[in-house]
Amino acid sequence: MAKLRPKAESQGEGPDGGYGWVLVGALFVSTSLVFGLMRSLGIFFVEFVQYFDESAQAISWISSTGLAAQQFFSPLGAALCNAYDTRWVVMTGGCLAALGLILASQATCLVHLYLTMGVISGLGWGLVFTPMVATVMANFTRRRTLALGLAFSSIGLSSFAFNPLFQLLVELYTWRGALLILGGLSLNIVPCGALIGPQRRSKAPAKVVSESGVSCASFLQRASSYLELPLLFERPYITYTLAISLLNVGYFVPYFHLVAHSRQVGFSEYQAAFVMSAAGATDILGRIASGWFSDLGHFRLIHLLSVWTTLAGVFIMLLPVSSLSGSYAALMVISLLYGFCSGALTSLVFAVVPMIVGVERMMGALGLLQLIESGAGLLGAPLSGLLKDITGDYTASFMVAGGFVVLGTLTMVTLPHYFSRKDPPPPKSLSPEDPDKAAELKQMHSSPSDMNDLTGEVTNNRLPEDTYS
Amino acid sequence: MNLLWAVSALLLSCWRANASTAPNIITEPSEVNNQTSAVLSCNLTETTLHIKGSHWVYNGKFIEGSKSEEATAYTTLSLYNISHKSAGKYECVFLTEPEVKQIIEVKILPHVAATKHSEHGNENDIGVMVCVSHGYPLPTDWTWFKGEEGSPPTPIINGTTDKYEIKSTPNKTTLTINDLSIENDIGDYSCSGTNELGTNSDKIHLRVRSRLAALWPFLGIVAEVIILVTIIFIYEKRRKPDDVTDDEDSGSAPLKSNSTENHKDTNVRQRNSN
Numbered sequence: 001m002a003k004l005r006p007k008a009e010s011q012g013e014g015p016d017g018g019y020g021w022v023l024v025g026a027l028f029v030s031t032s033l034v035f036g037l038m039r040s041l042g043i044f045f046v047e048f049v050q051y052f053d054e055s056a057q058a059i060s061w062i063s064s065t066g067l068a069a070q071q072f073f074s075p076l077g078a079a080l081c082n083a084y085d086t087r088w089v090v091m092t093g094g095c096l097a098a099l100g101l102i103l104a105s106q107a108t109c110l111v112h113l114y115l116t117m118g119v120i121s122g123l124g125w126g127l128v129f130t131p132m133v134a135t136v137m138a139n140f141t142r143r144r145t146l147a148l149g150l151a152f153s154s155i156g157l158s159s160f161a162f163n164p165l166f167q168l169l170v171e172l173y174t175w176r177g178a179l180l181i182l183g184g185l186s187l188n189i190v191p192c193g194a195l196i197g198p199q200r201r202s203k204a205p206a207k208v209v210s211e212s213g214v215s216c217a218s219f220l221q222r223a224s225s226y227l228e229l230p231l232l233f234e235r236p237y238i239t240y241t242l243a244i245s246l247l248n249v250g251y252f253v254p255y256f257h258l259v260a261h262s263r264q265v266g267f268s269e270y271q272a273a274f275v276m277s278a279a280g281a282t283d284i285l286g287r288i289a290s291g292w293f294s295d296l297g298h299f300r301l302i303h304l305l306s307v308w309t310t311l312a313g314v315f316i317m318l319l320p321v322s323s324l325s326g327s328y329a330a331l332m333v334i335s336l337l338y339g340f341c342s343g344a345l346t347s348l349v350f351a352v353v354p355m356i357v358g359v360e361r362m363m364g365a366l367g368l369l370q371l372i373e374s375g376a377g378l379l380g381a382p383l384s385g386l387l388k389d390i391t392g393d394y395t396a397s398f399m400v401a402g403g404f405v406v407l408g409t410l411t412m413v414t415l416p417h418y419f420s421r422k423d424p425p426p427p428k429s430l431s432p433e434d435p436d437k438a439a440e441l442k443q444m445h446s447s448p449s450d451m452n453d454l455t456g457e458v459t460n461n462r463l464p465e466d467t468y469s
Numbered sequence: 470m471n472l473l474w475a476v477s478a479l480l481l482s483c484w485r486a487n488a489s490t491a492p493n494i495i496t497e498p499s500e501v502n503n504q505t506s507a508v509l510s511c512n513l514t515e516t517t518l519h520i521k522g523s524h525w526v527y528n529g530k531f532i533e534g535s536k537s538e539e540a541t542a543y544t545t546l547s548l549y550n551i552s553h554k555s556a557g558k559y560e561c562v563f564l565t566e567p568e569v570k571q572i573i574e575v576k577i578l579p580h581v582a583a584t585k586h587s588e589h590g591n592e593n594d595i596g597v598m599v600c601v602s603h604g605y606p607l608p609t610d611w612t613w614f615k616g617e618e619g620s621p622p623t624p625i626i627n628g629t630t631d632k633y634e635i636k637s638t639p640n641k642t643t644l645t646i647n648d649l650s651i652e653n654d655i656g657d658y659s660c661s662g663t664n665e666l667g668t669n670s671d672k673i674h675l676r677v678r679s680r681l682a683a684l685w686p687f688l689g690i691v692a693e694v695i696i697l698v699t700i701i702f703i704y705e706k707r708r709k710p711d712d713v714t715d716d717e718d719s720g721s722a723p724l725k726s727n728s729t730e731n732h733k734d735t736n737v738r739q740r741n742s743n
Binding site for chain 2: 050051053091105170171172173174176177178180181183184185187188190191194195197198
């Protein structure tokens, strides 16, 4: 079933294709139910402001809490997947996310919403997103970025579709009923998780399977290996995480402020909203196009990522400049280009991680990355708002945001082996068995491989089969 | 007699001289009430001050394009399509040392608008309806009415029952209905705001949904999820029973087994066993 790979390919051992595309579909659905849903919660906020008689800022903390919880609990999700079966973690996450929304439908005060829609659903989303992304990436090598790009295009498409859908639900069932139905919709993450199938990787647990006893020290050691905490001491990973965090500071600013900036410059509500929609449309295109292009293999992923981030930063800085002249066309063009670049870089951000840390540690690496970049993301929007309050318009905010993005690119340049033509080999795995043999086994069986028992079989029967590829 | 006449003439001219040193703006019209368009004009009289120019201010903000550098004592501002967006306090400002200005108030009927014309509430839950007003002057009184088709609307009085709560500020009014019931509370409600010129109102339609209304689609989706998960698990068990047996037989001499394991194995197995 899986295409056999030459032994020299040690970058990633995914089989590329077949069942992998089913997983891409599962990631598509679950990402849309996580991020697409998060982005469309604005419909409910109008209702909440009126019903609970609170300010818009208090209500907006709901989605901030949800997003922060999703990113904060990502390492937990990654660690749990390392310790236990990925599918059960994702299914649990789906149930939690649904539970949060169902409980939110019964809320009687704002704090209830923070706890349910924010914390509980956020925890659920954290347990879903990182594990699903890591699983899809583990199942692809050559088409990894395309798979991610296709899956992440769901965010744009679903926020586009969910806005009118949620509005309809609120009209038909009031916001309580609509939240209840959303909880049901979120339950669809559970079959997506079930599609993952039983544990496919022999992972870090193999390293520590000899650990016995429940002493505190051994638990901490296991926990730190599941969380991949040693990664925090490796220079390439830290450099990359820092770069992505800097990127995150500036990346979201246009989403928050572009509409307000357009209105301030003098365009009407509809024109401003249309600019945002157009940027969203090119975002979707950018994700898929960049995914396809990156997988052609002409350039190293890290170089492509640097190009997209530099361009995105430049376009963010150009946004206020283009509207200086008052020309709607100029603003629209820059926004379209910005949308394309920001979508393009999204596909690549995750795909580069296994290049740096290796496929086995990818899960924990992604979790930690999400956690660290979330802090930066929380910084970006208030900072730009503050700049706007001080200077009176959005020029300074956009300039600073674009500056942070470009700074992220410059940080990426300091990665080791940045200027070499080919990707450096990822760090060697620490498992006692030969990693190449482990890769071989993984492809051939595509099933949970019990290393110790099958090694014997391999030496007797497997090696000659290589010649059949 | 002649002396008396001269003294009074002198006093009168002194008084008039005093009066003329205080600059006076004559506004035409002095107030605009409920008109669709108007021309506001200010005439600066009886002043010896040097006029550098003039401009207009609307609600404290400078009006673009109203600045004039001419040293005339007369300035006008034309207003077309006066609506709640353009009603308010207009001020003509003459750039003299010191500045001289005068306010002309442009008043209209209150512009009353419901934030949502169609509201939904859950049975036994609370229903909230909001009306806002823009324009000038803002309403001093708000009243809510509950109206049915073909019968006169009945006013809702605040404080007589637990059922209705009305909170009003000059630019916003909120009606909260407690314990909604499907029989009694469905219908049209209207909010009306009154200012010194008159009254305006807007209508809101309230729908009350049963709490169980959303339960059926929800249960339907839950059933779909359970079915999907069951199908996935069953399909998986069917497709790879050999993997399950693999795990069970681990270590127990798979070389010797003749079971139908992975097809990839069969060639190799036959070679070795033959």
